[in-house]
Amino acid sequence: MQADGPRACRFGRRWYLNNESWHPSVPPFGEMKCILCWCVSGETHCQRQECPPAACASPARRDNPCCAKCRGECECERSHVGTAPPNTP
Numbered sequence: 001m002q003a004d005g006p007r008a009c010r011f012g013r014r015w016y017l018n019n020e021s022w023h024p025s026v027p028p029f030g031e032m033k034c035i036l037c038w039c040v041s042g043e044t045h046c047q048r049q050e051c052p053p054a055a056c057a058s059p060a061r062r063d064n065p066c067c068a069k070c071r072g073e074c075e076c077e078r079s080h081v082g083t084a085p086p087n088t089p
Helices: 075-079
Strands: 009-011 014-016 035-040 043-048
Touching (some): 009 035, 009 043
16 A cells, blocks of 8 residues: 655654654753754654864854854965965065
8 A cells, every 4th residue: 555645754742744854852952953854755864963073172162053163263264374475565
């Protein structure tokens, strides 16, 4: 016997439609913002957000609570590392 369409997924006490994604809620911790789950044809798949390793001694989690970044570091500073300064008259 075949189903009429894609199957939904049950996670905890909730049902999710096929291709729907969510952050799981795990008692007593609450919503897990760094984990994303999704439903694929009746099967639940979950994955923790992958973060690049921080290249400093004391990283902070200011912009993204899931991934640590070095304090005071921005993309603009890193893009000029190892390049010659512009010619000035």
